[in-house]
Amino acid sequence: MTPRARRRAVWRPIRDPEYQFFDQLPPPSAMLDEVIAGLTEQPKRIAPKFFYDERGSRLFEAITRLPEYYLTRTEMGLFDACLPEVHDRIGEGGCLVEYGAGSSVKIRRLLEELLPAAYLPVDISRRHLEQSAQALHADYPNLSVYPMCADMTAPFELPEVVAGLDKLGFYPGSSIGNFEPGEARAFLRQVAATLGAGGHLLIGVDRKKDIDVLEAAYNDSAGVTAEFNLNILRHLNSALATEFDPAGFRHRAHYNEGSGCVQMFLESVKDQSSRVDGRIIEFTQGELVHTENSYKYGYEQFAELAAGGGFKVEASWSDADDFFTLFLLRAG
Numbered sequence: 591m592t593p594r595a596r597r598r599a600v601w602r603p604i605r606d607p608e609y610q611f612f613d614q615l616p617p618p619s620a621m622l623d624e625v626i627a628g629l630t631e632q633p634k635r636i637a638p639k640f641f642y643d644e645r646g647s648r649l650f651e652a653i654t655r656l657p658e659y660y661l662t663r664t665e666m667g668l669f670d671a672c673l674p675e676v677h678d679r680i681g682e683g684g685c686l687v688e689y690g691a692g693s694s695v696k697i698r699r700l701l702e703e704l705l706p707a708a709y710l711p712v713d714i715s716r717r718h719l720e721q722s723a724q725a726l727h728a729d730y731p732n733l734s735v736y737p738m739c740a741d742m743t744a745p746f747e748l749p750e751v752v753a754g755l756d757k758l759g760f761y762p763g764s765s766i767g768n769f770e771p772g773e774a775r776a777f778l779r780q781v782a783a784t785l786g787a788g789g790h791l792l793i794g795v796d797r798k799k800d801i802d803v804l805e806a807a808y809n810d811s812a813g814v815t816a817e818f819n820l821n822i823l824r825h826l827n828s829a830l831a832t833e834f835d836p837a838g839f840r841h842r843a844h845y846n847e848g849s850g851c852v853q854m855f856l857e858s859v860k861d862q863s864s865r866v867d868g869r870i871i872e873f874t875q876g877e878l879v880h881t882e883n884s885y886k887y888g889y890e891q892f893a894e895l896a897a898g899g900g901f902k903v904e905a906s907w908s909d910a911d912d913f914f915t916l917f918l919l920r921a922g
């Protein structure tokens with residue numbers, strides 16, 4: 591993007607602002623294969639991307655407003671210090687690519703402070719993506735909006751329409767923590783290739799901290815995280831006609847100190863079986879199905895991970911308690 595001082599007088603949208611929806615989501619048969627593969631492993635697992643149908647996306651938004659869930663408010667509390675500096679470093683008029691866009695609360699701050707020409711939210715939750723992208727298109731008439739429905743854990747192409755624009759990636763919420771560290775490096779390498787050499791990535795990272803604070807964030811007293819966790823079964827039932835009984839499972843989350851990650855599971859409350867596309871999957875009482883990891887990082891530990899993913903740390907912003915850090919990375 592062109593730096594602010596030179597850009598202010600001359601910047602114009604590169605074309606009339608437009609809205610175009612891109613769909614690169616794999617077919618339901620691929621989703622089914624992945625679910626069956628995970629449920630026939632020992633221990634059983636279901637990937638966290640399957641939390642997100644429209645209800646799952648709304649439940650996640652409710653989580654971000656919970657008193658125990660410090661992540662969202664701490665990350666957004668860093669924006670006042672971070673965004674003006676990001677603006678000065680990268681300038682205006684480029685393309686802002688948001689990975690795992692979800693709700694558009696955070697992105698509105700970025701759009702207003704960074705003034706990109708185009709916004710390209712990538713998300714697996716089609717209806718939620720479409721609704722929030724259309725709302726942004728209505729609210730920001732100078733902005734081209736190009737929502738892309740895709741599974742970002744697999745390689746995907748940015749559309750030709752943003753080819754000529756400098757790219758700033760935005761990956762908030764410490765969603766990078768959902769990957770195993772090796773997968774996170776591979777994902778970052780893929781992001782670096784998509785953004786191109788010199789492209790930037792603003793990424794939110796949850797830091798290691800007191801276990802009680804971490805565990806409370808994933809075991810809220812209102813039970814919203816439990817409902818979110820169980821929604822993975824409801825989503826599979828409606829998308830793939832599986833026959834899980836959500837009442838037969840309960841939410842479990844704890845911090846695994848050895849691996850530095852909060853792990854979420856669904857625990858089977860009884861011996862039971864569920865039909866998945868003609869197969870019968872058996873669960874024993876007390877059996878845990880792994881649904882999510884949320885890795886927490888030390889500062890240097892994350893900088894090393896980023897380097898392995900093809901990025902250099904250009905700047906960072908942390909809160910006074912070092913609960914959360916926003917890193918501005920540059921693809922080398």
Ligand SMILES: C[S@@+](CC[C@H](N)C(=O)[O-])C[C@H]1O[C@@H](n2cnc3c(N)ncnc32)[C@H](O)[C@@H]1O
Pocket residue numbers: 638639642647650654662689690691692693696712713714715740741742743762763764765
């Ligand atoms: C934890 S939420 C974060 C939402 C928001 N960015 C924030 O920081 O609050 C994760 C988001 O990523 C999306 N998502 C999860 N896995 C995905 C995948 N494999 N590909 C694309 N989007 C994914 C979900 O639909 C959801 O909107």
